[in-house]
Amino acid sequence: MAVVSMCGTAAGRPTGTPYAGHVTVNADSSISDPTWNTWRDLPAAQQPDYPDPAALRAVLKELEGYPPLVFAGEADQLRQRLGAVARGEAFLLQGGDCAEAFDQITAEQIRAKLKTLLQMSAVLTYAAAVPVVKVGRIAGQYSKPRSRPDETRDGVTLPSYRGDSVNGADFTAAARVPDPERLRRMYHSSAATLNLVRGFTTGGYADLRQVHAWNQDFVRNSASGQRYEALAREIDNALNFMKACGADPAEFHSVEFYASHEALLLDYETALSRVDSRTGTLYDVSAHMVWIGERTRQLDGAHIEFASRIRNPVGIKLGPGTTPEEALSYIERLDPEREPGRLTFITRYGADRIRDLLPGLVEKVTASGAQVAWVCDPMHGNTFEAASGHKTRRFDDVLDEVKGFFEVHRSLGTHPGGIHVELTGDDVTECVGGGDEIFVDDLHQRYETACDPRLNRSQSLDLAFLVAEMYRAQ
Numbered sequence: 174m175a176v177v178s179m180c181g182t183a184a185g186r187p188t189g190t191p192y193a194g195h196v197t198v199n200a201d202s203s204i205s206d207p208t209w210n211t212w213r214d215l216p217a218a219q220q221p222d223y224p225d226p227a228a229l230r231a232v233l234k235e236l237e238g239y240p241p242l243v244f245a246g247e248a249d250q251l252r253q254r255l256g257a258v259a260r261g262e263a264f265l266l267q268g269g270d271c272a273e274a275f276d277q278i279t280a281e282q283i284r285a286k287l288k289t290l291l292q293m294s295a296v297l298t299y300a301a302a303v304p305v306v307k308v309g310r311i312a313g314q315y316s317k318p319r320s321r322p323d324e325t326r327d328g329v330t331l332p333s334y335r336g337d338s339v340n341g342a343d344f345t346a347a348a349r350v351p352d353p354e355r356l357r358r359m360y361h362s363s364a365a366t367l368n369l370v371r372g373f374t375t376g377g378y379a380d381l382r383q384v385h386a387w388n389q390d391f392v393r394n395s396a397s398g399q400r401y402e403a404l405a406r407e408i409d410n411a412l413n414f415m416k417a418c419g420a421d422p423a424e425f426h427s428v429e430f431y432a433s434h435e436a437l438l439l440d441y442e443t444a445l446s447r448v449d450s451r452t453g454t455l456y457d458v459s460a461h462m463v464w465i466g467e468r469t470r471q472l473d474g475a476h477i478e479f480a481s482r483i484r485n486p487v488g489i490k491l492g493p494g495t496t497p498e499e500a501l502s503y504i505e506r507l508d509p510e511r512e513p514g515r516l517t518f519i520t521r522y523g524a525d526r527i528r529d530l531l532p533g534l535v536e537k538v539t540a541s542g543a544q545v546a547w548v549c550d551p552m553h554g555n556t557f558e559a560a561s562g563h564k565t566r567r568f569d570d571v572l573d574e575v576k577g578f579f580e581v582h583r584s585l586g587t588h589p590g591g592i593h594v595e596l597t598g599d600d601v602t603e604c605v606g607g608g609d610e611i612f613v614d615d616l617h618q619r620y621e622t623a624c625d626p627r628l629n630r631s632q633s634l635d636l637a638f639l640v641a642e643m644y645r646a647q
């Protein structure tokens with residue numbers, strides 16, 4: 174950071190300028206303050222129906238007084254990094270769980286996720302020779318939009334699970350009641366996760382000299398681990414060479430790593446928004462970057478209105494139904510200044526549709542003069558239900574969508590800016606395929622996701638190697 178190199182942000186500031194991380198605690202802007210609450214007049218999709226509004230208000234009031242989880246200056250720094258992505262000078266790697274879960278906040282789990290992202294980033298940086306902007310779906314990814322409000326099992330129908338920030342995954346009537354206390358837990362869980370991530374990323378663990386250590390538990394029994402090990406040896410040689418030449422820059426010893434999640438629960442996001450005293454503008458200090466999902470991106474809806482009010486870099490998920498005109502309207506609403514890095518379009522069309530649908534969108538946006546970052550989410554358009562009932566994805570489809578993404582950008586001369594993937598550092602069996610192949614019959618073995626299927630570590634590394642090849646060929 175600034176999760177990252179928080180210390181870097183503060184230490185390097187010129188004398189006399191306010192600390193980049195400074196935010197005014199938003200004491201006056203109660204949750205009914207009209208200045209920042211224009212979204213409340215608009216339809217808000219996918220919000221929980223809390224049975225006790227007074228309990229909700231009490232929790233939100235308390236959250237409004239809590240310290241920010243990230244600083245405005247860190248969000249600005251990420252916006253600059255994403256500006257480089259939009260200009261074609263860097264590549265975004267955004268990944269993490271589909272849904273974080275309160276009972277999975279352990280040092281081991283967080284380290285495994287981070288390790289996977291660091292390994293993928295090392296592969297991309299070295300093999301594709303491109304700076305990689307690293308953003309986790311982490312420390313706040315607790316809320317899930319759902320296709321259906323209810324779920325039926327064996328003739329019993331209950332409200333859908335909407336993420337640990339809303340209700341419980343257990344299939345009981347009691348667990349499925351939305352509970353505002355979970356918002357408080359979301360804040361504390363995010364804080365605990367961020368704290369550890371900050372420690373890992375700046376405390377030596379992310380030092381490039383650790384490229385082998387990230388792989389230690391993995392190399393022996395995995396083809397992708399062995400391939401990674403060979404690359405790590407090359408990186409080592411390069412580092413030794415540079416050191417012998419007298420170059421050992423600080424960038425090799427810690428990484429910038431940012432946190433992001435879907436801004437789904439607008440009450441929570443608003444309670445975690447603060448006015449930045451440097452600029453008088455509003456930042457959502459629950460994450461460096463937030464995105465608006467495919468199910469909540471209505472132009473006249475509350476989520477887009479909320480996103481238009483905050484200064485953070487913002488992503489929008491765009492599914493196959495997106496028209497070029499809609500895309501231009503998002504630019505008008507969210508990026509009127511045409512600031513590279515402010516807006517990221519995360520397309521999630523599905524492998525079978527990306528080659529047909531993406532070109533029209535990219536052409537129109539490019540012709541408008543806007544410079545958005547184009548990012549491919551190859552997960553959400555490629556989900557299907559296996560005969561066993563498990564929701565899954567084929568690694569080959571994921572790969573094919575990324576290939577289509579690169580093909581389209583190559584043919585238009587635009588920049589394929591990054592990937593957005595659901596992954597975990599654990600050895601789960603949720604997506605089929607990959608070098609260490611998972612078969613449909615294996616899915617039940619370690620199917621642990623709280624919502625959608627994630628790539629495991631080996632599949633994630635496979636993907637990184639293949640994306641690096643595509644990028645180099647580009």
Ligand SMILES: O=C[C@H](O)[C@H](O)COP(=O)(O)O
Pocket residue numbers: 271317318319320321624625
């Ligand atoms: O992660 C994304 C969505 O929340 C998820 O795909 C919705 O899943 P559903 O279609 O099972 O509701």
Ligand SMILES: C=C(OP(=O)(O)O)C(=O)O
Pocket residue numbers: 271318435465466467468490491521550553
């Ligand atoms: C819900 C998600 O995706 P989408 O909005 O693209 O369906 C997600 O990324 O968690």
